[in-house]
Amino acid sequence: MRIEKVINNNIISARDNQGIELVVMGRGIGFGKKPGSEIAEEKIEKIFRLENMDDKEQFKELLASLPIELIRLSTEIISYARENLEISLNQNVYLTLTDHISYALERHRKGLKFNNVLYDEVKLFYPLEYSVGHYALELIEEKTGTRLEEDEAASIALHLINGELNTAMGTTFFMIKMMREMMEIIERDIPIPNGRNYPRDRLISDLKQLANRLVSEEPIKGRRDKKLYEFVKDNYIQEHNLIFGINSYIESEYQCSMTEEEQIYLTLNIKRMKDLYLC
Incomplete structure (x- = not known):
């Protein structure tokens, strides 16, 4: 592997056998070197592959500016x-x-x-x-x-x-804030008796997947099961109203919404939690 460009004494750029650009880091790896020089393998500490990056030059500049x-x-x-x-x-x-x-x-x-x-x-x-x-x-x-x-x-x-x-930091803040607010609404509706714990892991996992989908991805596309949605809505009224209220809240606050399938899934999970911990 040969040097294509010396960025500073500790960082150089090169290309692999497939022509993909690399940024190679190592103490003194670029010192006194010129383009075309062989890279001293014993000095290589980290190799960054710039295969799918939008702004490669900015990445190299920022990397070079850090200790x-x-x-x-x-x-x-x-x-x-x-x-x-x-x-x-x-x-x-x-x-x-x-x-x-x-x-x-x-x-x-x-x-x-x-x-x-x-x-x-x-x-x-x-x-x-x-x-x-x-x-x-x-x-x-x-x-x-x-x-x-x-x-x-x-x-x-x-x-x-x-x-x-x-994701960007702002998106992550946005997503975690949404999860916290959904969790607060759910736990206000499910008053767990003092001294009685319930596993939050399943609910947390569901909310993480939902929030990530809402802020980062396209809506889920697939066949709607209208009969199942109506069955859940008619038979688990309190639980569905809770999820419907959460959906209305995130529509108002975040301009995004759950699919009917997501509402069914969460409604059934809330029903299960109530049956297990409030009976």
Whole structure:
């Protein structure tokens, strides 16, 4: 593999055997090198494939502007997330996470406090990603000597969620806020007795899938089962009214709506929850 362009001392661009552009990172990998030079394999730390990226030049410029030590740190966090959560992440997460960590460390040095307004929601809806965020705090402290605030675990988790869903931060905030509000409406209608727990996992999973579909994807297309919808509506009146009310709320607040199939599915799940925990 040969150098196509030297971006800085630590980052160069090249192409693989299929002609796909690569950005190669490594301490001193570009120092004193020129286009056409052979890449020293022992200096390669990370290779980014720019196969499906819209703005390749911006990616290279941003990567070159970030400290290589923090890119290494982010790479370790991202590798840990991929291995432990078994998820795919887009390559932009290397930039956004590194930039966030750099800013968080700078803010900490200046004594500035930061409260993540979605801290509780991230812990509730994305506990695995939050656990990686907590691991990241330990790693940051080990590598830099700085212990960031606990809220940063949720912030790091949000970057992982963005990379997993391939969404912008604003979209992720929007989606989590929607999930929180739907959950609050449901739990107001299902008063679980004190001291009695019920598994939220199924409901959380349903709301995550629904919110992701509503804000990120096209409406589900398929054959409508009008008879089933009418049966559920007529036989599970309270549960259907609850889901219908949630749908009216998200139509008003977010300008999107559930399909009839989604309303049926949630209505039946709410009925099941009531039968199990309110009997």
